[in-house]
Amino acid sequence: MAAAAARAETSPGPVAIVAGAGRLPLLIAAALDQAGRSCRVLAIRGFADPATRRRADATVDLLDVRGALDTLCAWAPAGVTLAGAVARPSPAALLNTLAAYRNRDALRSLASGGDDHLLRGVLALLEEHGLQVLGVRDLAPGLMAPEGRLGALAPDEAAEASVEAGRALLASLSPHDVGQAAVVASRRVLAVEGPEGTDRMLARARALARRPFGLGRPPAGMVLVKRAKDGQDLRVDLPAIGPRTVTRAAEAGCLGIAVGSGDTLVLDRAETVALADRLGLFLLGLPPDPEPSR
């Protein structure tokens, strides 16, 4: 990855940003502008925000794989990055579109696996066309969570114990194809994230925390812990938090949020941190695990 970034650094071509929903595409563009690197934006129709579309150099349909590849290849970019959410297309539409480019059995295997699996397929397709895929970490490391406290607050002892229990749990889950977040209180795991995503998991934790539980108040030291799995391809699958995560975590009764430093994106950092401070939540960047495997 470091080598790839270095190559992109020295290559004369622009960085191509394939832009889905949200502010991330323009945050990356701004970071590249600031670093004096040129970039081009390929907006995905129906997903890219209005501001992104105004800045876009070209626009494609989500399922127009041929058009996207043609545009990207014509730009001869130093690297391509996929940024911003898109709804997963219907599997039938996806299969029909991609079928021209890849072996159908490989596609079936892709489609029946997890999202990880599908994203790895998209990545392979881009790379087969000579495009080098880069991640936010390579292009805009300043958008990633730093180590240590991000806002004004620090975890108390109970929250620290929960953060450690959550960290250990996610490390245990790392070899399995399962979510990368959990809600923990007093070392007890209230919820493990599945394909439903962080917001729905927090809604579940909120419902559980409201049941008669413990001393009749929300369970002590309730926290959200989120981080990448070992071996997760952060170029296409990056854990992220933002203002909405902070709001939902506060509603669930969390005292704070701990994320993997360097492997988790903090969207709209200033706003996210200010909101956490205002709602009384700590934000913490966890150091990498001590294991040599990380």
Added chain:
Amino acid sequence: MAAAAARAETSPGPVAIVAGAGRLPLLIAAALDQAGRSCRVLAIRGFADPATRRRADATVDLLDVRGALDTLCAWAPAGVTLAGAVARPSPAALLNTLAAYRNRDALRSLASGGDDHLLRGVLALLEEHGLQVLGVRDLAPGLMAPEGRLGALAPDEAAEASVEAGRALLASLSPHDVGQAAVVASRRVLAVEGPEGTDRMLARARALARRPFGLGRPPAGMVLVKRAKDGQDLRVDLPAIGPRTVTRAAEAGCLGIAVGSGDTLVLDRAETVALADRLGLFLLGLPPDPEPSR
């Protein structure tokens, strides 16, 4: 545990069954009758089924800890078993009731921990009063899941892979205070059980399986895997499945259910197996993990 069971076997006193909701208390009583061992039933008012109450030798309120202890001690039982569900009482009520018997700080610590924690507290209270607590495994081993196929159907290859992925996941989760069940499809984990219980987890998996996913049909090889954690005290916290589990798993789109043999109760086995056969689900008792720690 083997020693405890042997002592109960040879002791002249009856086995005392503290009976909550459901059929388990009478299933244990029937197994003891069949084995020629005497038993007495202490029904919990408002929870024990009508049939259990008719068979009961005495009845107590859930929070009448003093009354329950007095009755149990008067029976001089060879052992006590806690059988059948009770709703967790409100924490304030629980604290007030138990406060006379245990140090308040210990109670606070109990109440803020997981259910495991609370059950261990109840267990300790009984043992402090000289009562020996026995589990279903000791008293009615025939109610536990055997190893291998329980019904007419066996898992196909996809389901077998999911069962193995679920088994490995639950083994990884074992050191953490989290649920003992998961729904897995194509090696991907759709849901991990938290304090919400198996039924709600299955409802979540059902919703996820209906989203556009994979090839537009329910994900391949979807299964429910359930088993005890390492070190779980099976006397007071026994994984269980029954007809309702089979119905909910079928509704979610599961091909079958795999449970830990010897550590999972199969309620109403004949009905459970017949229902699984009728709905086309396999039921499988998993062998113990190969690790020496089990």
